[in-house]
Amino acid sequence: MYRRLLINIYQVRNGLIHTQNTRLPSTKCKERESFAPVIWAPCTARPLGTSSISFNENKESSTSLSEDKEKRPEENEAKEEVNTDGQKSTEMNECTEISNATLASQLETETVDKPEDSKQVEKTKSGKESLLELLGAMKVEVTTVRKIRPSKTPRMSERADQEPMESAHSMFQHATAEGSQQHGTLNPALVAAVSAAASTLPNRHQAESELLKQLRKHEAVPDTQRRAEGQNIGHIIADMKVGRRTNGRSNARPTSQIRFDDDGKGYTQDRGITGELDAVRRRKSPFTSKRLNIFTAGMEQDTLSDLGPTLWDIDLANQIIQATNQTPRNGFEEMIQWTKDGKLWQYPINNEAGLEEEASVPFHEHVFLEKHLDESFPRQGPVRHFMELVITGLAKNHQLTVQQKKEHIDWFRDYFRQKDDVLKEAEA
């Protein structure tokens, strides 16, 4: 018997282990599944990264490039894994194609937007910095697109994304080409835009040369400083709906620095929840900042003789009550108030509600009442029989207290004592 039991137990336990084992691979699979799109994403974003480097020529993006390069082996590995999984499906591929197409189209629209915007910006004389801002923002936009998409674009084969990617690639190559020219001289397109902008102004040549000079000057300005100056471009960026992500790559937050300060008091719009979270993370809250360092933490209170609440404590409590709103908001709160005052019977919170005086009486005092039928009652006969019925009834009565039950029995004792003569006469 025991042995059989034991065997059963063992079997069950082994079974459990087995199921755990079987579950492990499945979780692994899941991990891979979730991992794959994330890894795929930097691949598409990479050309973008390089383009932004050539535009921005700052350290940050170059480090991001190196990061990307580091990531690449991993990517490939991951892709191989995905491939060996062999879970390609045409549906998925279609899906990714669609997403890629949308991605590409978005990029296109933005690059189309670019010259117009830049022209507009140049009119406001903020020059190339604004363009850079724009492109920076664009980059962020693309990354957000990538982040949102993964649910739609799970695994994908290398071949499937080749075609749509190519279009994107070519576009970015174009962009990089554009950007690389800016190292020495200014972009011809920019110059053209400048001259177009200048033509609208009265003094054409002077304006043009001024604008160009301004642009060249901005070329030299360190990138970080440029970001800090993104004031005039605020409305453009606001229109673009930049969803910022606080990952390492988008260190530059152009929008977070934009605040409109029209009148003296200052409007502080443009402070979304992400911005707030950013702010919290970036600088430490003053609540955790330095302290006075007067007291030491482990100090124990000198034991003062506490004589209950003093007059002062009562007064403080009174003041607090007066200052705050104590009026009840609904009927229940009014009842709470009355309960606290002691005006209202307590609402029952357990089965012993209202049993204060009986709380210390054990139940057998209530139930076993024979001991009260002592020598004062006859040992047998109709009176005894009657009294037994009485105590049975009393034992089942939950309304009376033990004291009241005793009084009840005592009353009968007195009664039968008084009627002793009658009983004797009746030979009871």
Add this chain to the structure above:
Amino acid sequence: MASSCSQALRHHVCKSSRILRIHLQKSWPKEIVIPKKKTWSKEAVLQALASTVKRDPTASDSRFQDDPYLTPKTSSEFKLFSLSQESGRNAAKYFINTYPKYFQKDYAQPHIPCLMPETLEAQIEEASEAALIERIRMRKVKAAVDLYDQLLQAGTSVSLDVTNQLLDLICFCGDHDPTQENVPEQRNEETEDVQDEPQAKKGRASKASGLLKATWKENNNAGRIFALLSEPNTHSYSALIRGMVKYGAYSKAFSTYTDLLNNRLKADVHTFNALIIAAPEVKEKYNEKWELIVDLLKQMAEQKVKPNLLTLNAVLKALRRCGTLGKSQAFPVISEMKALSIETHNHAFPIMLCSAGAPIQGQTDILQEVMNEVSGKSFTAQDPDDAQFFITAMRICLDTKDMEQAYRVHELLGVGENWRLLGNDFQQSIYYARFFSLLCMMENIDVMLKWYRDLVPSVYYPSSNVMRDLLQALDTDNRLDLIPQIWKDIKQLGHANRQNLVEELLTLMAREKHNQEVQESFAECALDIKKIYDTGDRGKVLLSWTAGSLIDLISVLLAAHRRQDAWEMLKLFKTHNRVPSEELLNKFLTCVKEAGEVNQAVELVQISAGFCLPETPKLIQRVQQEFELTEQQRNMLSDLEIQTFNSD
């Protein structure tokens, strides 16, 4: 054979049972933790029930729900009804306590002490320590002091504890018998007129003046009794110093503190709290004040006195009077207290205090930090000034026009018991006024109207100024068609007699042309307004017609083609000695022409001539050209023409 078999079997059973036990122990958790019995408070069920009740935006305060007739519609009614309820309660209490002999019958089956009259007369007559304690408990300062003197004269010694209690009482009351205690609602009376915002100061000032009436006198009973003590202890000093601080003898408090140190005693935390509050009063310069506070804190540390939350509050209150230092030092103070694990879950109040002194730009930052810290938390009031939190926060939001922050503040108000911190009715109205004017300024009309329906009139009775803000918001968002609705609310809120509000309403209605339906509702509204002008309150005329309001009203009526009503209105110019504008008369004439009423056109010209308007000749010309006139009318017109020509 059988025995060996049974032995083997037994052996087997023993072994397997042991194995089973071991395995069972392995697979089951070692210890079974029996959950502790949960004890519920008396109000647990009621609290659970109360938490299910949400505010009904269509109902008034729960105080007024018993009697629909007394549902307040205006702010003044609200105040009147709530105060009368409270004062009724107070009157009943007064009578019960004044004539306790008539209220001795105890109806309640379990005795309810709070329904019985309080004993206000001392029961123990003979001079003893018990009698002294009784008088102290009943806060009879004079009687207690007299009894104390009697006891001393009789040679009986009074224990140090009781003497200290007596000192507490004297210092607390400032050597005066306290007046009848005020019940919370009563203090509203002084803060009249819930009309607009910055009257909080008024209330505070009057309260402060009430406190300052009693000052600490030289050689009062407290000082005398204190001097009589052979060995005053920390408690005695504490009572004396707190009393001195409370009644404004700040430098005296500090000298008493020096006295205490000379006697080689340690001060307690209350003494330090009092001294910190007094610190800004005894020094002139900001940095000196702060140095004194730091010095006191250091002495606390030296004497191993652990600061409490009240210390923190006292320091911050003192910092409020240290100018720019206040802002820079407030956060270190808070983190210091946090490091000492003083429950600072109620950050709200302290930060607001320091932000009160900071410039506006700083205030927003501080408010934001505070909101990040406190959002979603429920706090209980620990200091009388905690009730200022929501008002101050909303003021900052209004000053900086920060709608998002205002929403956060308002959301915080809904958390837990935080609504209690909003304070009394007066403060509530200030808070909602600020919130609502911010909404009027910053939000689009739909959101704003949603809030309007939500808040008005169940919790907030807007003032006429706020209603004007609302009208302006309607104007900016081109929703003037809502005006008749708003007018109904204005009437209900009792602002129908505000001249400038009504005139603004009329101007807005008359300014633009709307579609027929809207014009019709405008006309109804205009006639309603006219009634207000006509009737007045108990024979007293509340509003007086101005030329502008008349012109606006008539043009609203004309736009709705209510010529007859407009015609009657036109006569009012004469009775109220106002002059119509030329534009209005032209408009009127166009309207008359559409109706083809020749007689009225002529009369109109006559009225115009009656006012000697320079426009009259042109009007006459128009009438002559555009209407088919009878011979008589023609003559009349030419007569008029000559007259006006002559008068020129």
